[in-house]
Amino acid sequence: MVPSDTTVAVVGGGPVGLICSILLSLQGIDHVIFERQPDTSIHPKAVGHNQRTTEIFRKLGIEDEVLRQAAPSNMSGRTAWYTSLGPDGHEICSRDAWGGGKYEEVFEKASPARYVLLPQIRLEPILKKRALALDPKGIFFGHEVDGLDESSDHVLVRYHQRGKEEVSSPGTLKASYALGADGGRILTKQLTIAMNGPSNIVDMVSAHDADNLIWKLGLALKHPHLNFDPLLDSYDAERRPVGERVARTSLQGMQSHAGSLDKAIGLSPDKDQETNVKAMKQFFDPLNNKEGAAERQEVDRALDGLDIEFYAHAAEVGFFYDLEYTGDYGNGGPVHDPQLNDMSEMNLNVYYPTTRPGSQLPHAWLYDEHSFDQKISTRHLVQLDKLVLLGSSRRWPELEHAFVDTLTIGDGGEYKPCDQAWEDICGGVAESGAIVVRPDGIIAFRFSNDDILNHSGRDIELRAIVNKILRLHGFPLSKSGAVTTMAVPTTMAELPALA
Ligand SMILES: Cc1cc2nc3c(=O)[nH]c(=O)nc-3n(C[C@H](O)[C@H](O)[C@H](O)COP(=O)(O)OP(=O)(O)OC[C@H]3O[C@@H](n4cnc5c(N)ncnc54)[C@H](O)[C@@H]3O)c2cc1C
Secondary structure, three states: OOOOEEEEEEEOOOHHHHHHHHHHHHOOOOEEEEEOOOOOOOOOOOOEEOHHHHHHHHHHOOHHHHHHHOOOHHHOOEEEEEOOOOOOOOEEEEEEOOOOHHHHHHHHHHOOOOOEEOOHHHHHHHHHHHHHHHOOOOEEEOEEEEEEEEOOOOEEEEEEEOOOOOOOOEEEEEEEEEEEOOOOOHHHHHOOOOOOOOOOOOOOOHHHHHHHHHHHHHHHHHOOOOOOHHHHHHHHHHHHHHHHHHHHHHHHHHHHHHHHHHHHHOOOOOOOHHHHHHHHHHHOOOOOOHHHHHHHHHHHHHHHOOHHHHOOHHHHHOOOOOOOOOOOEOOOOOOOOOOEOOOOOEOOOOOOOOOOOOOEOOOOEEEEOOEEEEEEEHHHHOOOOOEEEEEOOOOHHHHOEOOEEEEEEOOOOOEEEOOOHHHHHHHHHHOOOEEEEOOOOEEEEEEOOOHHHHOOOHHHHHHHHHHHHOOOOOOOEOOOOOEOOOOOOOOHHHOOOOO
């Protein structure tokens, strides 16, 4: 039975809603999720999950099950085009894709996880099973949300249970927050968010949306005396450009996919069948006619042009956020992001790992001090609901803070680099500097050296930095919605004691 109140109400039990539910459960946050359908999707939908998404599967505790059900890696690294899927079908052309073949090495360097092919129709039951195991009483399939009524300190969710003949038994649920994971349906309309562009874009950015948002929501709920609204608002500023880029490139990929290969072979729906069959025959007989040889060259060129779909590695693992602040202590200002060209356009194919704030924490293999036979990635060191400072100097733990765990990589530390990767990728930081990493794996701040440790006011400086990262610019709104008249703190020292 649906309870009458909860902390977070999630509308929609597709991949995003279920991932939100698991992340909320892992942080011990009470929630209810409503899904209008009686069970998970009956359509295959999304199939490819990039390495950063597989990293999230590990965080959710489902990576092993996903890998068990996914296509084996030796069968999922190449894409081919056939004249027919039937027994008479001939391969027209093929190319490496999804981290297979010639891409294997670069993919392995970028992440501890692999690209996975598993259709959504198989993924959703894994997510649902895990969500139910963590929260057996909060997940309601066959329950449709009819609307939300917002007031100053809570939201009232109106829902009804969908019976076989749509017999409704309406109810309400009071929640502190509501998350819209309904695939852009009811909540988009209610919040009057306009949908731009074509609606048939097929790509999935959603696991990362949940990963970006839930740790911020967790902080807001666990520390209600601090104002985390600006941090929550940063979700939109950070994720919107990524979503827009994915939509743009998906559309581009879809168009070049459909257009370029057919054109290269000389096929067109506008030509008659005889002409198309002739073009196809020429293609398969390049030795006996020069048109066929030219078509083959065109096809090779067209295949390279499909990198945007089959080798968008940098877009997948190197997406970054333009953080509001330029946290770069000791580096004298922001550094041009290597992922951008001189025109400020992102290179979508080649990933350049960097410790620039706003970027993904680079992957490097480490040994755990206590078990040298077991390797762990820097990517596995992120916390669920706290920042983590990864430094090479043994003095960094002196800065331990309520919102920041510290871990030392190197001599005398908890972890030791397995190879050169940590030093190569983390450059200056590896000597005595440090990086502060958010729970979603994004570097929030970089110290290029440990000078801060010698300053008398270092604790206050660190607090000011944490203050900036978590956007704790002001105090919470009062119950009536008015801002209190207390001075805005500039350092963590001025903040009220943590609960
Ligand atoms: C045919 C098809 C093919 C696709 N192929 C690919 C692909 O190859 N690669 C790729 O990356 N992506 C693909 N996608 C996109 C991918 O499926 C979506 O990005 C993904 O499903 C988004 O997840 P979501 O949880 O945000 O939304 P959804 O999966 O849409 O889930 C939203 C859920 O909310 C529920 N809901 C809606 N309104 C209410 C309400 N009022 N009350 C309660 N529940 C409600 C819905 O029933 C639904 O289950 C494809 C999509 C389709 C339709």
